[in-house]
Amino acid sequence: MTTATLRTAVVIGCGATGTSVALALTGAGVEVTLLDDDPRATAEAVALGAGTAWTPEHPPADLVVVATPPSAVVDALYRAQSQGLGHVYTDTAGAKDVIVSDAELRGCDLKGYVPGHPLAGPDAPGRADADATRFTGRIWTLCPYETTPAWALRTLDALIEACGAQRLDLSPQIHDRVVAELSHAPHLVAAVLSSRFADSSLGFLGLAEQGLRDAVRTAGGDPWAWGDVLAHNAGPVADVLDRIAGQLSRAAAILREGDESAPLELALTLEEGRRGQAALDGTGDVRTPRDASAAGRV
Template structure:
């Protein structure tokens, strides 16, 4: 196993970036923190995630870019231009456009390994930052064809320090999977919970825990999620079209008021139950290595 990086720079002190920095610091890495907001750096440093980056530091073994997808290519290019490190990776929740933008931007692709830890969405605050956030979770890596072994070894060491396990995927495959398992469900939950924004508290007290669990992801940061969805627009739209078709058919059956409605709704309900059971089995089949950290999806 490759040794844990001795030094690292983490760019972006949101939940994910701070969690990466905490995990690296716990593993013995000296971490320098960078963020456009000095207050974010101060808060992350106060949590023990590292210290503020200062000019004159030698190039770090690893630079982790933990920004919104739209900012990744510029952040990687800027960091490489300034010589902040030897190997670069990111944590953005979309990969196809990010990888293409990095190439078009002129980033040094031999030193850049696109990645995405699957441990819940990022957020601008640090309340949920946790060194164990990635423990047992998949960490997707989307290397270019020209990515050298030494760059992958450094990213492997990062993943090991965070307690995650590496999964290699092509960028477009990653985005299709993310659309199905995360991005479209978030937008569906957000669309549904718009109905409750102006509801009375007395009405909402009647909601059960099942509804709270079903729409939990709608609580994510709107700007960050908007950026993610825009960077995975095609795959997410495809999922939404399929779900909208199912719902439209169900609505038509219900409006008919026909006595056959239960029979006509049964296929959708049955397939939904099969899907829920499949997810449940996958969850039960997880080993300690696969289990979500702190209940995160």
């Protein structure tokens, strides 16, 4: 499928995600050219074997992948379409609803644009985490429009196949609710929790058990990249944080009241947490949404 429908591609943005996409496509035999506002980033990605630097002499590519931070996607998409860089366009940003709306308001050509997001961890400006296998076995969400033509989706199918990922179609709104619950809000909670230890002594931190270290591990992501993503998924993330804050406030009130029923009331919350942890552990063998039970909520 890849060689038949995807022979050439342009990747805009040579961070960890864009370079990983380029490496996967190059490994699948696709001719990849690279664009980045920072010439050094392009040169480093070229040195890694991700492709060659784009020049105006290149004909329109089968696919253009916009792998920039969310705040830059619409500008990059509009500019690429204005220059006629390709026939089909997609992006990899971790938020979709605002970008989809802004692309329409900006006047982007929506016929050949298929919003996308590979669920493979946050992007990073550097290329240290770039890896051709970054997306292997991962879900790659698409948010096609009702009018998206079949030929554009076939090109995206070839991209996802070349990256070893598995396609899942979601509406932009559902996508943003899902990542708010499973990624964005948990990251911010971990960051707030770990911020309490930023200025602690080594002697104090040496007493921390592995459970705490595991709980805050995701807070180590790039702050600017994460801030951009969170701002573009503001509403759904704020909704999740409000619910978490409500649960924590209720727990604090129970502890302050000091009633005899406090252990039981706290145990109810802790039991819900235990059930959630067990449910997450139970997804270890679930490779795609098709493997999972239809029960539950989104």
